[in-house]
Amino acid sequence: MTAARTALVIGGGIAGPATAMALRKAGIEATVYESYASAADGVGVTLTIAPNGLDALKVIGADEAVLGIGQPLVRGQMCDGRGGRIGDFPGPAGLPPSRGLWRDELCRVLHETAEAQGVRIEYGKRLVGAEESPDGVTARFDDGGSATADVLIGADGIRSTVRGLIDPRAPEPDTTTLLNFGAAADIAVPSDRESSYFVFGRRGFFGYWVQPDDRTAWFANLPHDRPLSSAEARETSKADWLARLRERYADDVPCRDILARTEADDLVVLGSLENMPKVPTWHRGRMVLVGDSAHAPSSSSGQGASLAVESAVQLARCLRDLPDPRGAFAAYERLRRERVEKVIDRGNKVNNSKTMGAFAKAMMKLMMPVMMRTVLNPEKTLGPEQRHKIDWDAPVAPPEGAAV
Numbered sequence: 456m457t458a459a460r461t462a463l464v465i466g467g468g469i470a471g472p473a474t475a476m477a478l479r480k481a482g483i484e485a486t487v488y489e490s491y492a493s494a495a496d497g498v499g500v501t502l503t504i505a506p507n508g509l510d511a512l513k514v515i516g517a518d519e520a521v522l523g524i525g526q527p528l529v530r531g532q533m534c535d536g537r538g539g540r541i542g543d544f545p546g547p548a549g550l551p552p553s554r555g556l557w558r559d560e561l562c563r564v565l566h567e568t569a570e571a572q573g574v575r576i577e578y579g580k581r582l583v584g585a586e587e588s589p590d591g592v593t594a595r596f597d598d599g600g601s602a603t604a605d606v607l608i609g610a611d612g613i614r615s616t617v618r619g620l621i622d623p624r625a626p627e628p629d630t631t632t633l634l635n636f637g638a639a640a641d642i643a644v645p646s647d648r649e650s651s652y653f654v655f656g657r658r659g660f661f662g663y664w665v666q667p668d669d670r671t672a673w674f675a676n677l678p679h680d681r682p683l684s685s686a687e688a689r690e691t692s693k694a695d696w697l698a699r700l701r702e703r704y705a706d707d708v709p710c711r712d713i714l715a716r717t718e719a720d721d722l723v724v725l726g727s728l729e730n731m732p733k734v735p736t737w738h739r740g741r742m743v744l745v746g747d748s749a750h751a752p753s754s755s756s757g758q759g760a761s762l763a764v765e766s767a768v769q770l771a772r773c774l775r776d777l778p779d780p781r782g783a784f785a786a787y788e789r790l791r792r793e794r795v796e797k798v799i800d801r802g803n804k805v806n807n808s809k810t811m812g813a814f815a816k817a818m819m820k821l822m823m824p825v826m827m828r829t830v831l832n833p834e835k836t837l838g839p840e841q842r843h844k845i846d847w848d849a850p851v852a853p854p855e856g857a858a859v
């Protein structure tokens with residue numbers, strides 16, 4: 456194969472526009488194909504971009520646009536639902552703070568920045584199949600259209616179609632019985648405006664931060680008797696879900712006040728949280744995965760979007776420097792797999808803490824001062840994740856044994 460000059464990027468969430476911008480910087484022309492009819496609007500709740508994600512955004516010239524939305528979150532505070540504090544988690548010293556923002560706003564600014572850089576984004580294009588030839592790869596879309604390029608990049612999220620085209624035996628995400636909700640409430644609960652709060656309430660977990668506009672952005676995980684897709688969850692009215700959330704958190708402060716000041720129309724109903732098993736095969740021939748399609752950490756890691764942008768940048772470096780896409784994809788996997796899998800493992804540990812019982816929570820409170828100095832030391836737990844920097848200019852070495 457010869458070096459890639461053109462790319463089809465499937466998916467216009469976070470990884471898609473980031474990959475297209477990084478490829479353009481590497482001299483590769485990329486078009487993004489998104490299944491939705493328009494950029495995300497009101498889709499998803501809050502997420503965070505960690506310092507490593509901001510650093511990767513800087514490489515592709517998108518950091519300033521992202522710093523123009525959301526708010527800095529300097530530390531996390533863990534609370535018990537009775538107004539008591541369990542512990543404090545500042546970020547590693549000397550790094551810029553993480554940024555808390557709404558997913559649809561992040562998508563919007565990434566789309567705008569990509570288009571301003573000359574990336575073409577086509578909407579209403581759902582990939583349904585792909586065929587390779589010696590000269591390229593052709594994507595087929597559900598509107599009957601097709602497109603051909605040197606490589607095809609699956610930035611199509613946790614329920615990726617490209618993943619199954621690369622490896623028909625690839626795992627699918629497991630759905631959990633924890634349903635995911637969020638909204639912005641018309642109340643500014645007492646808070647330190649630079650903190651995000653994680654409440655381990657009597658009967659559930661609840662997260663929030665107070666925005667500069669005096670509204671409180673929140674998300675909650677409601678246990679349910681069976682997993683529900685987002686479409687199934689939306690069969691129940693928002694008013695009904697909000698009533699159930701209010702009942703669930705009736706004894707927890709400030710959750711009950713936040714829920715009391717949330718309008719049903721504003722509730723975002725996302726369905727079950729999903730856990731993605733490790734994906735054994737990231738690439739085949741001219742096709743490769745980037746972002747959640749390859750490595751979807753739990754939302755508890757706070758790293759999904761940041762890792763997606765990092766992978767976008769590393770993939771573009773590899774395609775820039777290695778003449779054969781297969782060698783480039785192997786080098787990309789070598790640069791990324793160990794790092795993303797460590798983050799996934801940490802996110803899974805945090806998830807377990809969200810569902811722990813009353814006894815474990817009481818023990819955690821007692822142990823917290825010791826844990827803060829040892830296992831929860833922010834430098835030890837978050838330092839390796841958040842201090843990560845990518846040197847765009849450094850040449851990528853070919854993987855061992857690769858023909859160059």
Ligand SMILES: Cc1cc2nc3c(=O)[nH]c(=O)nc-3n(C[C@H](O)[C@H](O)[C@H](O)COP(=O)(O)OP(=O)(O)OC[C@H]3O[C@@H](n4cnc5c(N)ncnc54)[C@H](O)[C@@H]3O)c2cc1C
Pocket residue numbers: 465466467468469470471488489490491498499500501502503558580581582583610611612613614615616725745746747748751754759760763
């Ligand atoms: C609807 C939605 C809501 C989300 N809400 C949150 C949230 O509230 N909090 C949070 O932390 N994370 C959320 N995420 C996940 C978060 O965006 C990702 O973890 C992370 O940002 C990595 O982004 P990604 O681009 O790899 O995947 P995603 O952001 O999932 O983007 C994948 C994109 O690919 C598109 N796509 C999928 N299949 C095809 C196809 N066959 N053809 C063309 N396009 C396709 C999707 O429409 C989507 O735009 C959400 C994702 C989605 C899709």
